[in-house]
Amino acid sequence: MSHAALRKSLLAWYRANRRDLPWRRTRDPYGIWISEAMLQQTRVETVLDYWPKFLQRFPNIAGLAAAREEDVLAAWSGLGYYRRARSLREAARAIVEKHGGEFPRERESVLDLPGIGPYTAGAVLSIAFDQREPLIDGNVARVFSRLFAIDDCLGTPKSERRLWDLARELLPRSQSPGDWNQALMEFGALVCTPRAPRCEECVLATHCAARIAGRVTELPRPKARPAVLDVELEVLIVRRGGSWLIEQRPEDAARMAGLWELPTREIGPATGLFRARWQPAGLFTPGREVGRVRHSITRHRIDVSVREATLAKRARLPAHFAWLRPRAESQLALTGMARKVLAFAN
Numbered sequence: 001m002s003h004a005a006l007r008k009s010l011l012a013w014y015r016a017n018r019r020d021l022p023w024r025r026t027r028d029p030y031g032i033w034i035s036e037a038m039l040q041q042t043r044v045e046t047v048l049d050y051w052p053k054f055l056q057r058f059p060n061i062a063g064l065a066a067a068r069e070e071d072v073l074a075a076w077s078g079l080g081y082y083r084r085a086r087s088l089r090e091a092a093r094a095i096v097e098k099h100g101g102e103f104p105r106e107r108e109s110v111l112d113l114p115g116i117g118p119y120t121a122g123a124v125l126s127i128a129f130d131q132r133e134p135l136i137d138g139n140v141a142r143v144f145s146r147l148f149a150i151d152d153c154l155g156t157p158k159s160e161r162r163l164w165d166l167a168r169e170l171l172p173r174s175q176s177p178g179d180w181n182q183a184l185m186e187f188g189a190l191v192c193t194p195r196a197p198r199c200e201e202c203v204l205a206t207h208c209a210a211r212i213a214g215r216v217t218e219l220p221r222p223k224a225r226p227a228v229l230d231v232e233l234e235v236l237i238v239r240r241g242g243s244w245l246i247e248q249r250p251e252d253a254a255r256m257a258g259l260w261e262l263p264t265r266e267i268g269p270a271t272g273l274f275r276a277r278w279q280p281a282g283l284f285t286p287g288r289e290v291g292r293v294r295h296s297i298t299r300h301r302i303d304v305s306v307r308e309a310t311l312a313k314r315a316r317l318p319a320h321f322a323w324l325r326p327r328a329e330s331q332l333a334l335t336g337m338a339r340k341v342l343a344f345a346n
């Protein structure tokens with residue numbers, strides 16, 4: 001299939017099948033940037049809920065730049081991968097300082113911003129400003145791997161180079177590059193899916209090298225994943241009136257820094273994700289187990305024993321503890337696991 005024919009088929013499919021997502025109704029680079037940051041690692045259904053609320057709370061770059069970090073984390077709470085939220089705020093501050101509050105239009109300036117890589121730069125520049133900038137995300141990588149039967153494992157320098165070269169080559173000259181990039185991603189999300197791609201109804205099937213060679217299920221070759229680690233935790237429910245005791249994670253924690261969680265102790269094996277701060281201090285007397293909750297953080301598969309506990313008599317709580325008042329969950333940056341345990345124990 002010539003590139004021109006491929007573009008024509010895919011763009012026609014996109015016009016007829018695209019989902020009507022709210023961030024597709026705007027050309028505002030800020031709104032598009034926020035949606036792209038949220039959509040990395042998070043499902044569309046979840047982002048549909050978070051995106052409008054986030055924009056309502058921080059309606060523009062200046063508003064986000066001026067916000068307190070803890071408020072941004074609170075608005076992000078539940079989406080996970082909190083570095084994304086911190087980077088958004090830092091980048092907003094850099095845009096105010098260096099670009100007068102306007103999202104920059106030059107690729108190099110965009111790539112200089114904290115937390116913005118080639119994918120996000122390509123997405124914002126092509127969708128908001130109609131610039132001929134390519135992008136590769138997981139969906140596009142899969143579609144290209146199959147269409148062009150790329151044998152290299154995803155994530156290797158060689159396959160990255162090949163994918164980006166293809167993305168550049170295929171960018172249309174006479175149609176919107178933003179529509180083209182979105183068409184590729186949408187096609188990967190709806191038709192050329194990771195498992196059970198819908199080859200029978202695929203508009204590119206007659207030109208798909210993997211399909212012609214009967215190799216669809218082999219491609220793309222995944223990159224080696226780190227092994228899953230099973231972790232067991234104990235989480236304490238300590239009540240005072242209608243409030244719950246929570247503690248703040250250290251600012252220098254490798255993950256979820258500064259977020260609030262319920263008092264937590266690793267039973268085994270040690271991961272470094274959680275610290276046993278409450279036990280040596282003898283602050284609590286753990287009581288009966290009220291249930292178990294499953295949770296995942298990156299490659300950690302966590303089994304949580306939820307226990308009631310009481311504060312030791314005359315205990316002096318260190319400064320990183322606080323009481324979470326009833327219905328105040330939305331105002332604090334709680335970890336996803338804390339939200340899950342609170343919903344379970346409520």
Ligand code: SF4
Pocket residue numbers: 143146147191192193197198199202203204205206208210211216
């Ligand atoms: S034929 Fe199947 S594998 Fe090839 S592009 Fe279409 S959906 Fe993907």
